[in-house]
Each structure stands twice: as C-alpha cells, then as structure tokens.
Amino acid sequence: MAQDLINLKEYGVITFHSTSHALKAEKTLKKKQREIMVVPTLREISSSCGLSLKFRPQLLPAIYGDLLADQIPMDGIYSVEMQGRKNQVRKIEPEEI
Template sequence: MESWMLIAFDSTQQALRTEMLLEFLDIEIDICPTPKEITAGCALSIQFPTDDLNTVKKTIQDEQVEIRGIYFKSENGYDNIEM
C-alpha cells in the first residue's frame, strides 16, 4: 500500500492554489477535510503520495505557498515534517 502525506493550510485560497500547482505537475492528490488532530485555519487539506515529497516541497518553496505544515500519519497521530 502506498503511503500518503498531508499538507494543511491556514487559508482556503492557498489550498486551492496548491491544488492547481500540483495538478499541473501531474501529482496524484486528494482533497480531504483537515484532521481534527491538526490545528489549521482551513478545513481543507491535500493528501499526496510520499514518493512525491521532494517535488511538493520544492513547489511550495518556489511558489512561496503559505502552508501550516506537511504531515505524515504515524501511530501517534500526525507528525509535522521539516520543510
């Protein structure tokens, strides 16, 4: 089974912008509600395959997207990874 990571946002505008950027790069994404374990200002999050992490991080940095964080689901909930 493929593992997924999650991007949480503080604004819906940034979530929708990121969705457009990642779709343009043909990255498989899934829009989902932000898990209650993650405190964010936006109810939308984007899931993407872990294999695409480097491309996603580079896109977020290059395009100066404002995010709450990138998270990996672990046994203890969601762990924020370093940008």
C-alpha cells in the same frame, strides 16, 4: 488515481492558512501532474483552514519544491499512518525534507 490515494495507510498531508492557498496549491500541483487530493483537515491536526492536500509520502520533496517555487504558503507538513481506526500524526519540519 484518486481512488488509490483514498485507501493509503501511510500518506503525507500539507495544511494551509486559508482555503484560497489550499486551492491554489491544488491547481499548481495538478498542472504539474502531481498525484494529490484535497481532503478535509484531520481532527488530529489543528489548522486555520479546513482543507489539506493528501499525497504519497515519496512525493513530498517534489510537492514541497513546487509549492515553494510558486510561493504558496504552507501551514504545516505531516506524516500520517493509520493504525486501526486511529491516525498517528507526526509533524515534519522543513529541514527533514
């Protein structure tokens, strides 16, 4: 499961204001058996926390809903596509979800 996430060429990332928020999000989502992975925040994304959640793009609505329901503050939501050795990053606004 986690090995599959490592090799994704297109994926979603959620950043947080603090490490404690990232870890709380991980705990919440793992309890709901969501396929996520805690990863270092990408260089292309500016964030106050060095940890982010990585997930399959199609899971975004469910993951976003779970985090809202548990009142876990999110810093940003991004779509990432690997092109060669570079990441193309696009910020996703909540109204797009």
